[in-house]
Amino acid sequence: MSPSELLTPITIGSCRIPNRLLAAPMAGISDLPFRTILKSYGAGITFSEMISTEAFVRGHEKTRGILQRSEGEIPFGIQIFGGNPVAMAETARRLEAEGLCDLIDVNLGCPVKKVMRSGAGAALMLDRERLFRVVEGVVQAVSLPVTAKLRACRTSDDMMGLDLIPDLFSLGVKAVTVHARCVSWSFSRPPEWRWIEEATSLGRPLIGNGGIFTPEDAVKMVIKTRCDGIMIARGYLGNPWIFRDIQRFIETGAWEPVPLEERFDTMKAHLRLSLQVFGERQGIFRMRKHIAWYVKGLPLNSEFRRRINELHDSSELFREMDRYFERLKKKSLKSEME
Numbered sequence: 469m470s471p472s473e474l475l476t477p478i479t480i481g482s483c484r485i486p487n488r489l490l491a492a493p494m495a496g497i498s499d500l501p502f503r504t505i506l507k508s509y510g511a512g513i514t515f516s517e518m519i520s521t522e523a524f525v526r527g528h529e530k531t532r533g534i535l536q537r538s539e540g541e542i543p544f545g546i547q548i549f550g551g552n553p554v555a556m557a558e559t560a561r562r563l564e565a566e567g568l569c570d571l572i573d574v575n576l577g578c579p580v581k582k583v584m585r586s587g588a589g590a591a592l593m594l595d596r597e598r599l600f601r602v603v604e605g606v607v608q609a610v611s612l613p614v615t616a617k618l619r620a621c622r623t624s625d626d627m628m629g630l631d632l633i634p635d636l637f638s639l640g641v642k643a644v645t646v647h648a649r650c651v652s653w654s655f656s657r658p659p660e661w662r663w664i665e666e667a668t669s670l671g672r673p674l675i676g677n678g679g680i681f682t683p684e685d686a687v688k689m690v691i692k693t694r695c696d697g698i699m700i701a702r703g704y705l706g707n708p709w710i711f712r713d714i715q716r717f718i719e720t721g722a723w724e725p726v727p728l729e730e731r732f733d734t735m736k737a738h739l740r741l742s743l744q745v746f747g748e749r750q751g752i753f754r755m756r757k758h759i760a761w762y763v764k765g766l767p768l769n770s771e772f773r774r775r776i777n778e779l780h781d782s783s784e785l786f787r788e789m790d791r792y793f794e795r796l797k798k799k800s801l802k803s804e805m806e
């Protein structure tokens with residue numbers, strides 16, 4: 469695929485995605501308010517935070533909350549994780565029966581110890597027999613398209629993740645996302661995009677993931693790997709306009725950093741959604757990390773962040789944002805005049 473094709477639709481099973489810019493599932497982050505913002509800036513598809521199928525079948529309230537989608541959020545993918553084939557298949561069946569999503573993604577790459585101890589996430593890469601039962605069970609339980617997201621390998625000496633790709637497609641998975649890191653690597657280590665390139669010869673559609681922070685990165689990944697779509701994760705934190713920037717870069721060869729006013733308007737719109745969905749206390753709490761990401765790199769941001777973290781009243785929060793915005797505007801006017 470060429471970079472300009474990133475802006476063309478892709479069909480995964482019965483799910484038509486209007487472009488090939490996917491917004492990754494991120495636990496604690498890709499919740500309904502933030503996904504609404506990501507979608508408004510042009511993400512082709514959004515994914516829920518990963519949900520525990522064990523908790524879902526037990527009827528856990530919190531898990532249910534994760535599954536709400538916003539009105540314009542079409543298509544919407546729900547990512548499930550678990551090591552129990554029965555709970556995985558049953559969850560997929562109920563998700564489809566309740567019409568909660570357009571696509572189901574199976575998490576095969578989560579390296580978190582607690583998740584792996586339960587036989588889920590990246591642990592499934594080490595237990596092929598169980599992995600096949602899980603994936604086959606989910607695929608057979610639904611007519612919705614099922615996709616899988618995995619890390620390329622366990623350690624750089626094996627290619628356990630990549631080796632699984634042909635089998636996943638044979639089992640009926642309709643697309644695979646490869647996060648180009650080993651299970652044992654931390655996020656600070658740069659991904660190895662050549663593994664995505666290798667993966668494209670093992671099965672398609674193949675979505676590349678890892679290390680996209682700018683429109684230039686997006687284009688470079690496609691040129692290097694020839695993948696069929698890209699998935700952005702940390703690159704959208706405090707930077708939801710990355711989807712629009714990529715589009716502009718591909719269409720015109722240039723893109724501009726988001727204007728300060730729009731940055732603040734988006735942060736406030738996000739806060740409003742967070743309050744609506746989670747209420748005053750939770751809504752403020754969940755926004756704190758997002759606010760810190762929105763103001764990353766701006767002058768005087770540490771003082772602003774400190775004040776925000778002390779506030780428990782949303783109207784004060786909005787006032788503090790306006791005050792900070794005015795300070796930044798004055799500062800940039802002053803430096804323009806100097």
Ligand SMILES: Cc1cc2nc3c(=O)[nH]c(=O)nc-3n(C[C@H](O)[C@H](O)[C@H](O)COP(=O)(O)O)c2cc1C
Binds near residue numbers: 492494496575
């Ligand atoms: C805080 C955090 C939460 C994440 N949650 C999930 C998750 O729920 N499901 C998943 O498949 N990957 C999850 N990931 C991994 C990302 O989706 C993505 O694969 C990874 O960050 C690499 O992409 P990046 O380099 O563009 O960030 C998470 C990553 C982070 C940093």
